[in-house]
Amino acid sequence: MIYEIKLKAIAFNTIPITLDGEQFTLQTIWSDRGDNGGTWRLNILDGDGEQIVSGLSMYPNRALTGEYIYTKMPKGLLMVQSKNASTIRPDFDSLGVSLKLFYMDEEEFNGITV
Secondary structure, three states: OEEEEOOOOOOEEEEEEEEOOEEEEEEEEEEOOOHHHOEEEEEEEEOOOOEEEEEEEOOOOEEOOOOOOOOOOOOOEEEEEEOOOOOOOOOHHHEOOOEEEEEEOHHHHHOOOO
């Protein structure tokens, strides 16, 4: 199953979430240091609050976690999608509006054949 993780445009936001039965914390962070005036970044923490990965750039229309194979990572796939395909680097207000975060659960992710 693929579902949207609801986000809000808050400069530093912490989202406790259960993914495939495991507790995680997602942090969305607005960084003014990115190209073109800023960028959204994502941190993933485990259920104990230990950082698994940090600073993932939330560029639209790409998978965030597919290349990371850590035992502590969510078993599915986190991906960012944009309603506006021409948006290369979303602005601050786009998070949760035109820039959305989705999770493909482990069952669906493992069922993909290439």
